[in-house]
Amino acid sequence: MGGESMALAYERLDGLMAAQVTPFTEGGRDVDVDWIGPHVEFLRTMGITGILTLGTNGEGPSVGMDERRRVVEAVKHASRGIGGGLVVVAGATCPSLPDTIRAANDAFDAGADAVALLPPFFFKNVDARGMADWFSAVIESLPADGRALLYNMPAQAGIDIPDEVLAAVLRRHPDQLMGIKDSGGDAERTKRYMAQVPAEGPGSEFRVMAGSDAAHASLYRAGCVGGVSGMANAVPALVKTIQFAHREGGEPQRPQDQLNELHAILNLFPRVGAMKQLINITSGLPLTYTRPPYRDLEPHEVTALEEAMGQYLLGEAV
Secondary structure: HHHHHHHHHHHHOOOEEEOOOEEOHHHHHHHHHHHHHHHHHHHHHHOEEEEEEOOOOOOOOOOOHHHHHHHHHHHHHHHOOOHHHOEEEEEEHHHHHHOHHHHHHEEEEEEEEEEEEEOOOOOOOHHHHHHHHHHHHHHHHHHOOOOEEEEEEEHHHHOOOHHHHHHHHHHHHHOOEEEEEEEOOHHHHHHHHHHHOOOOOOOOEEEEEOHHHHHHHHHHHOOOOOOEEEEOOHHHHHHHHHHHHOOOOOOOOOHHHHHHHHHHHHHHOOOOHHHHHHHHHHHHHOOOEOOOOOOOOOOOHHHHHEEEEEHHHHHHHH
């Protein structure tokens, strides 16, 4: 990635990225790559500046190696456009180090601008040095111009990325480590991550990105500039409003509260299936499906979701 494209990638990270769902055919039998392009275009028209694919919302661990490449290729193809297009970051973490290295390098071969690395989520009670060595092994395997984001998602991964791990990996790889998606939702933790970033010199462009939909407003107040959002799959304009209000000196808490109300509605149902149903409602795109162990909504759940959405919209109109 050359200097101009690197600058553009950082600019896109300072915007709002959507943590895109992965579309499957009914029953989860195959990846529905034809659905990806229209969804990316929907997101682009709403001001989204990048796509995180194959992450938590993207059911990344459920996607096979060959399927991953097809997904990244489809996202990258759809993301091209005037002014450099959208930045594409691909989730790559697998339980084994060799598989993670393969997934990361396959992502670059398929056109990704960067990869997102969760900690090795199967392994618990890993010390800081072991985790830092794991991240380093992946980053050292990448192309010389390959870039990476760390991905802190303790609620899903079951392990946290400690401050000292971030500091160690950034110290070792200041030119390849672009940032961290912090999905913990703890503003004080976010500030501690920011404290690891050097004020100048190598590593000083490192970004700490707001990654918790329930806490975007507080994370922007804590110092995050860019954000990554799963809810942006369905309501990108609302999520963008939080960021815009903060930047313009407005009050981001009201749109944050609206987003949290919608988030609470989705949590009444199987979460990923409900998100895909909501995308169908808000974007008009065809309904796409989940892959086991997640499941799609039953007809009575679809009815309940639609009723809850009607009440939500009526409440917003008051």
